[in-house]
Amino acid sequence: MESLVKDILSKKELRNLNKKFVKEQLENYFEKNKKIKKRLELKEFNKRSEEYKRTLKEVRKKLREIYGVFIEKNYSKKEKLLSEISKDNQEEIISKILNLHKSTKERLPFYDEVYEKILRITGKQKTILDLACGLNPISYLWLGYKPNYIASDISSKDLEFIQKLFAKTRIHGKTIQIDLVSEHNKVKNIKAEICFLFKTLDSLEVREKNISKNLIENINANWLVFSFSKISLGGGKKIAKSKRKWLINFIKKQGFFYKEFEVPNEYFVVVKKF
Ligand SMILES: C[S@@+](CC[C@H](N)C(=O)[O-])C[C@H]1O[C@@H](n2cnc3c(N)ncnc32)[C@H](O)[C@@H]1O
Numbered sequence: 436m437e438s439l440v441k442d443i444l445s446k447k448e449l450r451n452l453n454k455k456f457v458k459e460q461l462e463n464y465f466e467k468n469k470k471i472k473k474r475l476e477l478k479e480f481n482k483r484s485e486e487y488k489r490t491l492k493e494v495r496k497k498l499r500e501i502y503g504v505f506i507e508k509n510y511s512k513k514e515k516l517l518s519e520i521s522k523d524n525q526e527e528i529i530s531k532i533l534n535l536h537k538s539t540k541e542r543l544p545f546y547d548e549v550y551e552k553i554l555r556i557t558g559k560q561k562t563i564l565d566l567a568c569g570l571n572p573i574s575y576l577w578l579g580y581k582p583n584y585i586a587s588d589i590s591s592k593d594l595e596f597i598q599k600l601f602a603k604t605r606i607h608g609k610t611i612q613i614d615l616v617s618e619h620n621k622v623k624n625i626k627a628e629i630c631f632l633f634k635t636l637d638s639l640e641v642r643e644k645n646i647s648k649n650l651i652e653n654i655n656a657n658w659l660v661f662s663f664s665k666i667s668l669g670g671g672k673k674i675a676k677s678k679r680k681w682l683i684n685f686i687k688k689q690g691f692f693y694k695e696f697e698v699p700n701e702y703f704v705v706v707k708k709f
Contacts, residue, residue, distance in 0.1 A: 436461065438480060439487070443494055447511070448503035451592040456614060457498065464494050501638060502590065504668060505537045505569060513570075513596060520603055529573055532600075536570040537668070538634050545698040546577035552696050553629075554579070556705045557658040560628030564656055567615060567635035572597050575606050584608035585625060589615075615650060616642045623653045630656035634664055634701070636682065648685060651708075659706040666700060676702060 440457050444450060449457075465472040468490075475486045495503075513532050520528045533539040542549065562583040565572050570593070572586040584606060586597050594610035601608035613621050616639060636647045651659065663679055666672060682704060686693050692707040 436480070438482070439490060439494075442482075442491055443498065446495060446503070448506045449495065449498050451506075451510075451590045452498060452502055453589070453591050453612070456589060457494075459617070460497060461490070461494055464490065464497070468493075501642070507535045507537060507540065510535050517596070517600055517603065520600075525604065526576060529576060529604075532573055533570060538664075539570045539574060541664075541700050542571075542574070542633075542698075545701070546574050547579075548698055549701070549703070550574075550578050553660055553703070553705060556694050557629050557660070560658070562627040563629045563631065564622075564625055564627035564654075565631045565633075566613070566622065566654075567632065567639075568597070569593070569633075570597070571631065571633055572608065573600055575604070575608070581607065582629075585627060586610045587613045587622075587625075589613070615639055616646055619646065619650050619653055622650065623655055625655060627656045629658045629660065630654050631660050631662075633660075633662040636661060637663065647682070651685070651689075654708070657707065657709055659708055661704045661706070663702045664700065665697070665702055679704070 436458070439461060440454055443457050443461070444452065444454070471486050471490060475481075475484065475490065478484045478486065481487060513535050516528050516532050530543060533543050559580045560582060562585065563578075564585045564587065566587050568586045568588045572584055575584060584601070586594060586608060587610065588594055589612070591612045594612055597608075598610045600606075601610075611621075611625065613619075615622070615635075632650075639646050639650070661682065663674070665674055665676075667674060679702065683693070686704070686706055694705045696703050696705075
């Protein structure tokens with residue numbers, strides 16, 4: 436088991452994932468593929484066995500969908516870029532870091548517009564919680580004011596990086612690792628005025644149907660801001676707005692006030708919970 440986890444993590448695009456999370460995914464895989472597990476045990480987890488290779492392939496595929504697919508080729512360069520940040524080049528270097536993750540890269544030309552539109556609805560609030568944040572907290576400069584910032588993601592290593600950047604750029608921020616599927620109860624304990632959940636609900640739903648509804652109930656923030664990509668990851672293919680209808684229906688059913696807006700690649704829903 437340990438060697439499988441190690442081999443899964445040896446892939447560059449999965450390297451920043453937590454061992455515990457990879458182990459859970461592996462256990463899920465074996466739960467659904469009991470025969471493979473049995474045969475692997477009989478072969479003492481022989482690395483050259485058909486079963487070992489298949490397990491590696493399947494679990495890595497799943498982890499790429501959850502995490503690896505969003506990482507740009509030069510993702511590991513962010514540490515060096517961080518060390519180059521100075522007072523005079525902050526915006527330039529931070530833009531380069533934001534370009535290393537697909538979601539922030541796509542949003543970069545529109546950050547001013549996105550934050551201006553969100554804050555016009557929510558007002559400038561004291562604390563922002565950013566769930567499944569990726570590298571989005573690094574766009575703090577574009578917020579145009581200085582809220583407290585709580586960044587959360589499944590990857591502890593990415594959060595360590597964000598914490599270092601917060602320290603270097605004197606942002607009043609902290610980080611907390613949460614798996615929003617298996618630990619969604621944890622979000623109850625974090626109080627914020629605004630909660631961002633950008634480009635995440637779709638992939639959480641793939642892991643567990645209806646998880647978003649539990650999550651929305653658990654988030655302890657007055658304002659929730661969701662976003663969805665308008666084009667598929669591979670590029671090109673348009674994702675119909677009607678695909679998000681379930682969220683709007685759910686919000687309406689709860690009687691929450693909401694507003695929608697869009698920028699060229701992304702569709703946003705701003706919800707007032709209380
Ligand atoms: C498409 S990216 C979006 C990143 C960021 N919200 C943005 O839009 O710039 C999805 C993010 O969700 C995180 N993620 C995936 N599954 C998660 C889970 N179960 N719990 C917490 N974060 C998760 C990934 O690590 C990744 O950073």
